[in-house]
Amino acid sequence: MSFYVTTAIHYVNAAPHLGHAYETIAADVMARHMRQRGEDVFFLTGTDEHGEPVALAAEKEGVTPQQLVDRNAPRFVDLMPRLNVSNDFFIRTTDRQHEAKAQEVLSLIRANGHVYEGVYEGWYCPRCADFKTDAEAGEDSTCPIHRIALTREKEDNYFFALSAFQDDLIRLYDERPDFVMPRHRCNEARSFIESGLQDVSLSRSTLTWGVPVPWDESHVFYVWFEALLNYYTALSYARPGADLTARFWPAQFHIIGKDILKFHAVFWPAMLMAAELPLPEHVLVHGFLLMRDSSGKEHKMSKSLGNVLDPFVMTDEFGADALRFYCMREVSFGHDGSVSAAGFAARYETELANDLGNLASRTIAMVQRYRDGTVPAADPDPDLAAEIDGAADEVAQLIDRADLSGALEAAWQRVRRLNRYVEEQAPWTLAKDDARAADLDRVLASLSEGLRVIAVVLHPWMPRSTGKLLAALGAEDVALEGARMRAGRLGAISELDQLFPKPQ
Ligand code: MSP
Numbered sequence: 001m002s003f004y005v006t007t008a009i010h011y012v013n014a015a016p017h018l019g020h021a022y023e024t025i026a027a028d029v030m031a032r033h034m035r036q037r038g039e040d041v042f043f044l045t046g047t048d049e050h051g052e053p054v055a056l057a058a059e060k061e062g063v064t065p066q067q068l069v070d071r072n073a074p075r076f077v078d079l080m081p082r083l084n085v086s087n088d089f090f091i092r093t094t095d096r097q098h099e100a101k102a103q104e105v106l107s108l109i110r111a112n113g114h115v116y117e118g119v120y121e122g123w124y125c126p127r128c129a130d131f132k133t134d135a136e137a138g139e140d141s142t143c144p145i146h147r148i149a150l151t152r153e154k155e156d157n158y159f160f161a162l163s164a165f166q167d168d169l170i171r172l173y174d175e176r177p178d179f180v181m182p183r184h185r186c187n188e189a190r191s192f193i194e195s196g197l198q199d200v201s202l203s204r205s206t207l208t209w210g211v212p213v214p215w216d217e218s219h220v221f222y223v224w225f226e227a228l229l230n231y232y233t234a235l236s237y238a239r240p241g242a243d244l245t246a247r248f249w250p251a252q253f254h255i256i257g258k259d260i261l262k263f264h265a266v267f268w269p270a271m272l273m274a275a276e277l278p279l280p281e282h283v284l285v286h287g288f289l290l291m292r293d294s295s296g297k298e299h300k301m302s303k304s305l306g307n308v309l310d311p312f313v314m315t316d317e318f319g320a321d322a323l324r325f326y327c328m329r330e331v332s333f334g335h336d337g338s339v340s341a342a343g344f345a346a347r348y349e350t351e352l353a354n355d356l357g358n359l360a361s362r363t364i365a366m367v368q369r370y371r372d373g374t375v376p377a378a379d380p381d382p383d384l385a386a387e388i389d390g391a392a393d394e395v396a397q398l399i400d401r402a403d404l405s406g407a408l409e410a411a412w413q414r415v416r417r418l419n420r421y422v423e424e425q426a427p428w429t430l431a432k433d434d435a436r437a438a439d440l441d442r443v444l445a446s447l448s449e450g451l452r453v454i455a456v457v458l459h460p461w462m463p464r465s466t467g468k469l470l471a472a473l474g475a476e477d478v479a480l481e482g483a484r485m486r487a488g489r490l491g492a493i494s495e496l497d498q499l500f501p502k503p504q
Contacts, residue, residue, distance in 0.1 A: 001039055001040065002039070002040045002041075002042070002247055002248050003031075003034040003039040003040065003041045003042070003252050004041075004042045004043075004044070004235075004248040004249070004250075004251040004252055004253075005027050005030050005031050005034075005041070005042075005043050005044075005251065005252060005253045005255065006027070006043075006044045006045070006231050006251055006253070006254050006255065007023045007024050007026075007027045007044070007045040007046075007255050007256075008023060008048075008254075008255070008256045008257065008260060009045070009046040009047055009048040009091065009093065009227060009230050010046075010047050010048060010076055011047075011048050011051075011053050011054065012047045012048070012049055012054060012068070012069050012072040012073050012075075012076065013053050013054050013056075013057035013068070013072070013303075014057070014072070014303040015072070015075050015303075015310075016075055016076050016079050016311065017301060017302075017303060017308035017309065017310065017311070018289055018301060018308065018309040018310070018311050018314070018327070018339065019257070019288065019289045019300075019301045019302065019308075020076070020079070020311075021079060021083055021311040021323070021327070022286070022289055022327050022331075023255055023256070023257065023286060024045055024079070024080070024083060024085050024087075025083060025085070025323075025324045025327050025328065026255055026286060026327075026328070026333065026404055027043060027045065027085075027087075027253075027255045028043065028083070028084075028085040028086055028087070028324075028460070029324075029328060029399075029404055029460045029461055030253060030255075030399060030402075030404070030460075031043035031086060031087075031460075032086060032459065032460035032463060033395070033396070033399050033407075033460040033480075035086075036456070036459065036460065036478055036479060036480040037396065037480050038479065038481075040247070041088070042088050042089075042235070042238075042244065042247075042248045043086060043087045043088050044087065044088065044089055044090075044091060044230075044231065044234050044238075045080070045085070045087045045090060045091075046076075046089075046090050046091030046092055046093070046230060046234070047069070047072075047073045047076050047077075047090075047091075047092050047093065048093055048223070048227045048230075049065075049069040049073065049092055049093045049094045050065075050093055050094070050209055050210045050211065050220070050223045050226060050227070051129045051207075051209070051210060051223030051224075051227070052126045052129050052207060052209075052223070053126065053127060053129055054068060054069060054209065055207065055208075055209040056126055058209075065209040066094070069092070069094055073092055076090075077090055079311060079312070082311065082312060082315050082320060083311065083315065083320050083323065083324065084320040084321070084324070084463055084464055086463075088238065089234055089238035091230050091233075091234040091238075093211075093226065093227055093230055095237070097233070097236065097237035098229075098230060098233045098234070098237075099211045099226075101229070101232075101233035101236050101237070102211055102221065102226045102229045102230075102233055103211060103212075103213075103214045103221075105229055105232065105233075105275050105277075106202070106213075106214075106221060106225065106226070106229075107214055107215065108275050108276075109160070109271065109274045109275050110158075110215065112274055112275065112276065114160060114161045114164070114274040115158050115159065115160060115161070115202060116158070116159050116161065117156070117157075117158055117159070118156075118157060118158075118159045118199075119154065119155070119156055119157065120153060120154070120155055120156075120157040120159075120201050121152075121153070121154045122134075122152075122153065123136070123137040123141060123150040123151070123152065123153070124150060124151050124152075124153045125143040125145070125146060125148070125150050125151075126151065127143065127145075127146040127148060127304065128143060128145055128146065129222075129223050129224065130224075131153075131200065131201060132144075132150055133198070137150050145259065146304065153206075155204065155205050155206050156205045156219075157201040157202065157203055157204065157205065157219075157222075158201070158202045158203040158213065158216070158219060159199045159200065159201060159202055160199060160200050160201075160202040160225065160267075160270075160271070160274070161199050161274075162197050162198065162199050162200050162266075162267065162270050163196075163197045163198060163199050165197070165269075165270035165273055165274070166193060166196070166197045168270070168273055169193045169197075169266065169269060169270060170190075170193060170194065172269060172279070173186070173189070173190045173193070178282060179265075179269075179279075179281075179282065179283065180261070180265045180282070180283045180285065181282055181283070181284050181285065181334075181401075181402050182285065182334040182402070185258065185261060185265075185285040185334075186265075188261060189261055189262070189265035189266060192262060192265075192266060193266055197266070200222075200267065201222050202221065202222055202225055203216075203219035203220065203221055203222055204219060204220055204221075204222055205218055205219045207220055208220060210222075210223060210226065211226045224263050224267065225267070225271065228263060228264070228267065228268045228271065229271075231251055231254060231280070232245070232249060232277065235247075235248050235249055249277075249278065250277075250278040250279055250280045250281060251280040251281065252280070252281045252282065253280075253281070253282050253283075253284050253402070254268075254280055254282070254283045254284065255284045255286065256283060256284070256285055256286070257285070257286055257287075257288065258285050258286070258287060258288065259288075261283075261285055264283045265283050268280075268283075282402070284402045285334065286333060286334060287331065287334060287335045287336035287337065288300045288301070288336045289301045289309075289327075289331065289336075289337065289338075289339050290336055290337065290338045290339070291307040291308075291309070291338065291339065291340065292338055292340065293307070298336075298338055300336075301339070309339065309340075309341065311323060314341075314344065317503045318344070318345075318348055318503050319464070319465075319500075320464065321352075321461075321462035321463070321464050321465045322344075322348050322352055322500065323344070324461055324462060325347070325351075325352060325408075325461055325462055326339070326343075326344045326347055326348070327339070328404055328405055328408050328461055329347060329351070329405065329408055329409075329412075330343060330344075330347065331405065332405050332406075333402070333403060333404040333405040333406070334402075334403075345503075348500065348503070351412070352499070352500040353500040353501075353502075355412075355415050355416065355419060356415050356458075356465075356499065356500070357498060357499045357500040358419075359415065359418055359419055359422070359451065360451060360469050360472075360496060360499055361496060361498065361499070362422065363422075363444075363447045363448055363451050364472060364473075364493055364495075364496045366427055366428075366431075366444060366447075367444050367448060367493055368493070369431075370427070370431045370440060370444065371441075371444060373492055373493055373494075374491055374492050374493070375444065375445055375448040375449075375473075375490035375491060375492075375493060376440075376441035376442075376444055376445050377445070377487055377488035378438070378441040378442045378444075378445040378487060379442065379445070379487045380442070380445055380446040380449050380450070380485045380486075380487060381421075381442060381443070381446045384417070384418075384421055384446050384450060384485075385446070385449075385450075385485040387414065387417055388414050388417070388418070388449075388450045388453050388454070388485055389453070389483075389484045389485055391410060391411055391414045391453065391454065391457045391483065392453075392456075392457055392480050392481075392483035392484070394407075394410045395407045395410050395411055395457050396480065398410060408458075408461055411454065411457045411458050411461075414450070414453075414454050414457070415454055415458075418447060418450045418451065418454065421443075421446065421447065421450070422447065425439075425443045427440055427443045427444060427447075430443060445487065445490075446485070448473060448490050448493070449485040449486065449487075449489065449490060450485060451469065451473065452470065452473050452475050452489070452490065453483045453484065453485055455469045455470050455473070456470070456477075456478050456479075456480065456482060456483040457480070457483050459478045465499045465500070466478075468496065468497070468499060469496065469499065471494075472493055472494050472495065472496035473490055473493055474490060474491060474492055474493055474494065475489065475490055
């Protein structure tokens with residue numbers, strides 16, 4: 001079966017921060033897990049390069065928008081290998097093929113009768129690149145998100161007749177209660193729709209940095225409409241000479257942050273309905289990474305507030321796996337959560353170096369010392385096997401429900417279980433008594449196989465370290481169906497460098 005997962009595409013008006021990395025890591029965990037299940041996976045991420053935020057940032061820096069995006073987009077492209085993210089394509093919305101395909105779909109929406117000409121008069125936030133209703137603007141006309149003064153705009157626009165889709169959208173939410181996940185975000189989107197939809201601007205005539213409207217070149221498309229289409233356009237040109245649309249559209253998951261819910265849960269399905277294209281299966285909404293200030297108050301990590309953690313610095317110091325693990329472990333997926341450099345260092349030591357790293361090095365050292373480097377072909381302990389063998393199915397079910405941190409916890413329970421097993425069985429005591437050689441065989445086989453199974457299950461979160469561990473165990477296959485304890489699967493093992501060494 002095909003499985004298509006996307007992240008939001010990131011604005012390139014500043015360098016990427018951990019909030020951007022977070023979403024990309026989440027999508028990568030899903031993509032890698034689905035590949036382990038043998039699915040035909042396509043994973044898309046990229047950059048959103050048009051619109052007012054980019055035009056304003058370029059103006060401030062005294063460069064052209066194109067110069068700005070060409071300078072900044074590589075920072076996002078470079079972040080992917082640094083996070084060991086396995087995206088199948090990286091879209092830039094200034095790609096000519098994206099622009100042409102977006103024009104094609106938007107023209108189709110017009111041909112289907114959902115576009116009309118009018119005048120927009122109202123509030124606008126240049127940072128959100130979003131038009132605000134009077135209710136959102138409040139009495140003091142400020143952006144509720146950025147707390148900056150909104151501008152009053154009056155300009156000729158083409159409009160998308162969003163209000164005509166109100167009933168169709170309600171029907172969608174009735175028929176597919178998991179269209180938006182988790183449930184509380186679905187309710188939020190639904191009440192937005194029920195409160196009454198207004199038509200929205202599809203084009204801007206006062207901006208030039210954007211994709212030209214093909215039927216009226218004095219306008220460019222409003223950036224959100226063109227940007228949302230990236231999920232669809234990318235498939236048409238990601239592989240030169242092949243169109244992947246039939247193979248992967250509609251997407252299974254669009255992963256986004258809660259601030260852009262309206263665009264993905266309301267505008268996007270309405271646009272696809274207007275173009276008569278199939279809708280994605282799920283919009284999966286995560287919370288924000290927050291940072292505490294010196295008084296302990298939590299704020300969204302954001303470039304405009306300047307309270308950001310730099311994923312490049314963090315991966316330099318601790319490695320990509322550690323950062324991936326930390327992000328997925330520290331914050332319950334779907335909710336907001338605070339992160340910090342100190343919290344990261346603490347989890348690195350207690351969970352990665354101690355719980356997993358020591359378990360791996362101890363197990364390998366004991367097989368080397370007591371059995372000359374060969375895992376005995378004994379049957380694993382049945383009680384232990386029952387617990388460890390449950391991991392793969394449990395993790396798969398949790399991932400299907402998009403509970404990425406719950407799935408990691410389910411895997412981690414098995415890491416703790418194996419650590420308890422070492423203490424309970426005390427192989428170092430068994431090794432002193434020749435009469436208990438068969439018991440020692442069983443314990444070492446159980447530990448080695450258990451470790452192999454856990455490494456397979458944990459692979460999507462920590463591909464590099466689990467890969468190293470599996471290589472040392474002489475069993476590199478990461479297919480999830482092999483994540484069951486069996487006798488005699490392992491043989492000779494090899495040296496393992498410390499998986500999580502003390503940071504430099
Ligand atoms: N360009 C638009 C998205 C267009 S999608 C068709 C955009 N870009 S963004 O760069 O501002 O944000 C990209 C993603 O990063 C969003 O999903 C946003 O929620 C997420 N995050 C940005 N800061 C974040 C945190 N502090 N924490 C978690 N995610 C955050 O919006």
